[in-house]
Amino acid sequence: MYCEICEKRVKNREGVVIYEDDLVIAMLRPKQVTKGKTSVYYKKHAVKFSELSDEERNALMNSVVKVAKMLEKTFKPDHMNYALMGNYWPHLHWHLIPRYKDKNKDNFFFKDGLEYPILGRMIQGKFDASKEELEKLAEEIKKN
Numbered sequence: 001m002y003c004e005i006c007e008k009r010v011k012n013r014e015g016v017v018i019y020e021d022d023l024v025i026a027m028l029r030p031k032q033v034t035k036g037k038t039s040v041y042y043k044k045h046a047v048k049f050s051e052l053s054d055e056e057r058n059a060l061m062n063s064v065v066k067v068a069k070m071l072e073k074t075f076k077p078d079h080m081n082y083a084l085m086g087n088y089w090p091h092l093h094w095h096l097i098p099r100y101k102d103k104n105k106d107n108f109f110f111k112d113g114l115e116y117p118i119l120g121r122m123i124q125g126k127f128d129a130s131k132e133e134l135e136k137l138a139e140e141i142k143k144n
Contacts, residue, residue, distance in 0.1 A: 005091035009041050016134040018141045019070060024063040026096075028134045028141075034098050036075040036137070040064050042092035049084065049092060064094050071098055073144040 008014045015027030018038060026040045042060060046052060052060065068080050077098035084094050129137070 003045055003091050005041055005089050005093060006045050009039075009093075010043050015039075016131065016138045018138045019063075019067050021063055021066075023060055024067070026067045028129075028138055030129060030131070030134065032129050034077075034100060036071045036077070036096075036098040036141075038067060038071060038096045040067050040094040040096060046092045047086060047090045052092075060092075064096070068096050070141050070144045071096055074141045 009027065010025055013025070015029070017025060017027055019026040019040075023043055024040050025043060026038055029037050029039050031037070040063070049057065064082070068082070071077070072080060075098050078101045079099040081097040081099055082094055083097065084092070086092065
């Protein structure tokens with residue numbers, strides 16, 4: 001079975017990597033819904049979080065939280081959203097979305113609450129970044 005995340009993100013490393021360990025690879029995404037938006041991909045192919053053993057789930061979440069802490073230290077967001085969906089890409093991965101009260105960084109935070117699909121449509125493209133911009137951000141994040 002072909003999995004785009006396994007092939008493009010994990011195997012071919014398409015994206016700007018900010019963190020990697022035995023379980024995950026974390027990449028800044030070109031479509032920065034907010035500054036620092038990162039996807040954390042589980043390296044093994046799995047679709048459901050419930051498929052993992054307790055030990056695997058705990059270790060995986062430790063890696064996700066480690067990446068979130070790197071982002072928090074770098075960007076100092078007012079909040080961090082953790083989104084695990086898998087509807088479109090059937091592969092375990094998290095979207096870490098730093099949230100800011102500053103409307104220049106995030107024009108939706110605390111306004112009407114957050115509903116991720118609405119957020120994506122409202123500010124899609126507002127914070128898109130070039131590969132060079134992402135690489136510069138990645139260097140800052142890796143210091144943390």
